[in-house]
Amino acid sequence: MSRYPRLQSLQEISEVMKRYYVQRSIMARLRPVAYVTSGAPVEILEAMGILTLYPENYGALCGAQGAAVGLCQVSESAGYPADLCSYARSHLGAAMSPKQAPLHGLPRPDLLVCCTNICGTVLKWYEALAEVYRVPLFVLDVPFQRTTPPEPHIVAYVSEQLHELIAWLQAHTGRRLKQERLRQTLQYAREAVSLWQEILAFGQHRPSPINAPDLFVAMAPIVTLRGTRKAVECYRHLKAELEERVARGIGAVPGERYRLLWDNIAIWYRLYRFFRPFMDAGACFVADTYTNAWTVALEVDEPFTGMALAYTGVFINLDLSTRLQTIMKLARRFQVDGVVMHANRSCKPFSITQYEVREALRAELGLPVLILEADMTDSRLYNDGAIQERIAAFLESL
Amino acid sequence: MYTAGIDIGAITAKAAILRDGELLATAAIPAGYDRARAAGRVLELALAQAGISRDQIVRLIGTGYGRVLVHGADRTVTEVTCHARGAHYLCPEVRTVIDIGGQDSKAISVGADGRVLEFVMNDKCAAGTGRFLEVMAQALEEDLAGFGALALAASRRVTISSTCTVFAESEVITHLAAGADKAALAAGIHEAIATRLATLVGRIPVRDVVVLTGGVALNVGVVRMLEEKLERRIVVPGYAQLAGAIGAALIAYTDVMDR
Ligand code: SF4
Numbered sequence: 001m002s003r004y005p006r007l008q009s010l011q012e013i014s015e016v017m018k019r020y021y022v023q024r025s026i027m028a029r030l031r032p033v034a035y036v037t038s039g040a041p042v043e044i045l046e047a048m049g050i051l052t053l054y055p056e057n058y059g060a061l062c063g064a065q066g067a068a069v070g071l072c073q074v075s076e077s078a079g080y081p082a083d084l085c086s087y088a089r090s091h092l093g094a095a096m097s098p099k100q101a102p103l104h105g106l107p108r109p110d111l112l113v114c115c116t117n118i119c120g121t122v123l124k125w126y127e128a129l130a131e132v133y134r135v136p137l138f139v140l141d142v143p144f145q146r147t148t149p150p151e152p153h154i155v156a157y158v159s160e161q162l163h164e165l166i167a168w169l170q171a172h173t174g175r176r177l178k179q180e181r182l183r184q185t186l187q188y189a190r191e192a193v194s195l196w197q198e199i200l201a202f203g204q205h206r207p208s209p210i211n212a213p214d215l216f217v218a219m220a221p222i223v224t225l226r227g228t229r230k231a232v233e234c235y236r237h238l239k240a241e242l243e244e245r246v247a248r249g250i251g252a253v254p255g256e257r258y259r260l261l262w263d264n265i266a267i268w269y270r271l272y273r274f275f276r277p278f279m280d281a282g283a284c285f286v287a288d289t290y291t292n293a294w295t296v297a298l299e300v301d302e303p304f305t306g307m308a309l310a311y312t313g314v315f316i317n318l319d320l321s322t323r324l325q326t327i328m329k330l331a332r333r334f335q336v337d338g339v340v341m342h343a344n345r346s347c348k349p350f351s352i353t354q355y356e357v358r359e360a361l362r363a364e365l366g367l368p369v370l371i372l373e374a375d376m377t378d379s380r381l382y383n384d385g386a387i388q389e390r391i392a393a394f395l396e397s398l
Numbered sequence: 399m400y401t402a403g404i405d406i407g408a409i410t411a412k413a414a415i416l417r418d419g420e421l422l423a424t425a426a427i428p429a430g431y432d433r434a435r436a437a438g439r440v441l442e443l444a445l446a447q448a449g450i451s452r453d454q455i456v457r458l459i460g461t462g463y464g465r466v467l468v469h470g471a472d473r474t475v476t477e478v479t480c481h482a483r484g485a486h487y488l489c490p491e492v493r494t495v496i497d498i499g500g501q502d503s504k505a506i507s508v509g510a511d512g513r514v515l516e517f518v519m520n521d522k523c524a525a526g527t528g529r530f531l532e533v534m535a536q537a538l539e540e541d542l543a544g545f546g547a548l549a550l551a552a553s554r555r556v557t558i559s560s561t562c563t564v565f566a567e568s569e570v571i572t573h574l575a576a577g578a579d580k581a582a583l584a585a586g587i588h589e590a591i592a593t594r595l596a597t598l599v600g601r602i603p604v605r606d607v608v609v610l611t612g613g614v615a616l617n618v619g620v621v622r623m624l625e626e627k628l629e630r631r632i633v634v635p636g637y638a639q640l641a642g643a644i645g646a647a648l649i650a651y652t653d654v655m656d657r
Pocket of ligand 1: 056085086119120121122347
């Protein structure tokens with residue numbers, strides 16, 4: 001691994017995330033805890049001093065620690081089908097059998113906030129959690145975005161629910177939302193998002209100072225600590241380190257020969273190992289659609305419309321043509337030589353457009369596309385021999 | 399100058415020897431469980447046929463799933479690249495290669511020079527591969543070649559609806575128990591595999607000439623039904639089963655010439 005210099009700031013981020021889980025489980029005794037989906041308007045809860053935890057992020061952690069399969073089996077034997085998203089299966093497994101789960105599971109929630117802008121899975125998952133923990137559930141219903149910008153009635157509908165969410169949170173926790181705190185939180189979130197955009201943009205350099213697996217590690221704070229000062233700090237450090245790499249001409253992949261684009265969620269149980277053959281061939285993933293999903297800027301002056309717009313426009317809530325445009329733009333801006341798509345068995349809303357996108361990338365940009373079937377956390381769906389074979393053939397054809 | 403290619407597949411080990419870039423000798427044997435040994439054996443057979451000794455081979459390339467087990471190989475190249483090159487050698491007009499291997503099926507779009515433009519492979523599942531056909535032939539107690547002929551002779555087809563190889567086998571057994579006609583079943587099985595393959599091939603732009611390589615090319619049933627599904631003629635060149643090994647030997651030859 002020594003040939004691939006690690007970024008120091010990633011170490012810092014990993015430490016921050018470790019502390020995040022430890023601190024939150026201690027603070028959970030003093031403050032109300034809410035489980036939230038990855039696309040939930042966390043700024044509101046953050047500003048009210050409610051602790052948020054992300055079962056999806058926890059699912060990724062189970063995957064990365066190799067604990068997901070055992071936990072999936074727990075939920076499967078309880079009757080959940082193997083076709084269900086493996087984040088849901090891992091987390092439900094951990095909820096049912098915390099003893100065998102990393103960190104002994106997440107601290108018990110007092111509230112559940114489910115936002116449907118990412119998929120339909122979360123709806124049933126959170127309903128199941130409400131039953132397991134017997135706690136109240138708020139469903140923030142976000143319609144699919146078919147036009148960009150979304151139709152005004154959608155924005156109004158979502159923004160109205162944001163007000164309802166605040167009232168609901170107040171009723172259940174007795175905490176009030178102070179406008180000043182919300183402003184401050186949004187400010188931090190905005191700053192973190194804009195730093196994150198800058199960090200992703202570094203992939204445009206030749207050689208690129210950052211590779212997709214680095215971004216998969218680096219993304220944790222933009223998901224879980226958005227709206228906090230900590231996230232902003234982490235990203236300032238990372239940005240500075242990347243600037244230095246660029247100034248010194250250091251690439252994430254020494255001897256960069258190919259520039260690739262990654263589509264879909266990471267393969268958590270093989271985070272770096274998966275990319276190894278690419279690195280060995282001098283192929284760097286300079287851009288990806290996954291970490292790019294957290295780049296929607298928040299509006300501070302019109303907070304509710306701003307949040308409604310941002311949370312409706314998340315990548316996997318978009319129609320095919322907008323997604324296509326986003327991917328094409330990435331491919332052009334980062335001057336990629338090819339695209340690798342992870343057909344993720346778990347995440348249907350992310351994977352469903354891939355064959356169409358592939359056609360378009362080929363027809364309009366003449367880019368070769370490799371589609372690999374796997375799963376983000378359930379390693380039983382990963383066939384190493386077959387995957388290595390496809391990767392090697394793809395690299396030979398570049 | 400002699401170059402060689404060894405293709406260690408899931409079911410068969412194949413070798414090809416070229417003299418100055420022209421095919422001289424070939425051999426194929428079952429891969430067995432000891433792939434490294436099979437690699438050595440199949441090369442020996444090809445060498446004997448060529449009437450030359452191992453040290454006369456200037457460059458040797460390994461390909462196929464077991465390519466890392468090819469002892470003494472100068473380098474390894476994937477099957478996709480080798481099949482494209484091999485098919486191009488056997489049929490220079492080729493633009494689409496369909497290779498049905500033991501555990502993988504692939505569709506490859508090929509440039510005028512035999513280079514891979516694009517490829518797709520089957521999902522991680524045995525349906526649509528040589529293994530599927532093998533399991534089914536065993537269930538009906540037929541050898542591969544006879545199995546295809548049987549399918550073509552059928553006047554009816556029994557539809558096999560399971561995609562999964564294991565379930566399809568039990569489906570076949572159920573049909574047999576219900577007294578279904580063997581030929582009609584064979585036809586249904588071939589149609590099932592052809593349908594799977596046609597779906598796979600549809601994922602790349604199919605251009606003529608379409609060439610079929612790999613062991614399953616020897617089965618006329620699959621060839622005819624695939625032609626029917628794709629509504630195109632399919633060319634099965636001589637040595638179709640050896641395309642991978644020939645491609646590897648050709649790449650070895652180009653390697654030497656480019657030095
Ligand atoms: S289905 Fe996809 S979006 Fe939904 S929870 Fe699973 S990974 Fe997340």
